[in-house]
Amino acid sequence: MATQEMAKTRRGFSFLKIAITLQTLTVFLQAVSAGLLLTSSYGETLHSVGARVMYGASMLYVLAAVLAWKPGGGSPRPVRHASGFLVLASVQVVLGIAHVPAVHVPLGVLIFGLSVLALARR
Template structure:
């Protein structure tokens, strides 16, 4: 039984790290978008950040699957992570198409959703761990 609680704790920790990485990557994108407007170096930074943000979104999906299956958690984070990966895909397409009127608001929405997932996921993780008897 202690092994199950440890596995669940590890998978939830990995999930929280993945969401935190995604949130920080999106924040980096907001910063580099500002640099993009004022410097020629901004395009390179924003492009590199887009790759990191997309990879972080894929890592979030993987972490959600691992928290669900081996960890015995809820499958709900998989839905959130998959939806976020879909939004990230749309965001990339809009960025490549140079549609800032849609790209920027979607980026703001994605940042808000990612912060919300980080806050709610942390609360759920601490509740789940306290229910399993771990402090």
């Protein structure tokens, strides 16, 4: 019975690690597409599509954190972290749509740094 509990926890944490990795990767790709936004004609489209993918990755991170916590019996801390990332991603999207690069760019750097930190902790 204890082995089954540990297997569920490991699966939950591996799904959580995959979700954090995906989020970190999509945030990094957003930085790349932001550079392309300044230098090419297709950069705006790529950055716009990437924003949707990054937001979806943030939602997946929340789902993975909840699944690792509730059925797996893990700590609720990843749920708070994932929810914080979703809030930051929401603010980031609003700032991007409003064309406020003075806050949008530093917030993106902060999100990337926090995402890398969360990935390193897993």
